[in-house]
Amino acid sequence: MFTNMINKKFLIIVLAVLLVLMVGGFVWFKHKNNKIDNTVNFGQTQTVSPEVIQQENQKIKNDSENLQKVLDEKQKTDADLDGLSDSEEKQLGTDPKKIDTDGDGLTDYDEVKIYHTNALKADTDGDGYSDGSELRRGYDPLGPGKLKK
Ligand SMILES: [Ca+2]
Ligand SMILES: [Ca+2]
Ligand SMILES: [Ca+2]
Known part of the structure; x- marks a missing residue:
């Protein structure tokens, strides 16, 4: 018990x-x-939710639309988007619809604002070499074909 x-x-x-x-x-x-x-x-x-993908796509779409808007707005005053406004190009005599009016390999903007070469003349100093090729090889496009340095 x-x-x-x-x-x-x-x-x-x-x-x-x-x-x-x-x-x-x-x-x-x-x-x-x-x-x-x-x-x-x-x-x-995190990886396969369709909502997240949709949100990302919408964001990308919005971004590209905003960029397009900015470009459209800019193109109203600068048709070729080379950095020179249409009115500036009109004054200079360059083609407002062409980035490189004289076709020497330098944009109108670079010639006018940076190198001070003639944007209407492919060979500013007349030595037989275009401004663009002179600069690429280290020559002065404004001098008589001499080395810059
Ligand atoms: Ca322009
Ligand atoms: Ca040019
Ligand atoms: Ca030249």
């Missing part, structure tokens, strides 16, 4: 410990699984 009671008590303790272990293990297992699920879901929304 006495040993029977101890056995019963022991059995209850063992059962209780087992129960705690089972519940604890179950909770841990579920938690672990949830963690994995979350990671997978997070990854999916």
Whole structure:
């Protein structure tokens, strides 16, 4: 009778410990699984969510539309977008619709604003070499074909 009671008590303790272990293990297992699920879901929304792709596409579209607007606005005053306004080109006599009026390899803007060569004459100093090729080879397009340095 006495040993029977101890056995019963022991059995209850063992059962209780087992129960705690089972519940604890179950909770841990579920938690672990949830963690994995979350990671997978997070990854999916990051990579394949159509909404995100659509948003990105819309953003790119907006950006290119804005750029086009800026270019259109700029082109109203500078048709060839070479940096010289149409009215400036009219004064200089260069073609407002051509970046390189005399075709020497230098833009009208570069000739007028940077090199001070004649934007209407491919060979400003008349030595037989065009302004663009002189500059590429290190010659002075304004001098008589001499080396700049
Ligand atoms: Ca222009
Ligand atoms: Ca030119
Ligand atoms: Ca020349």
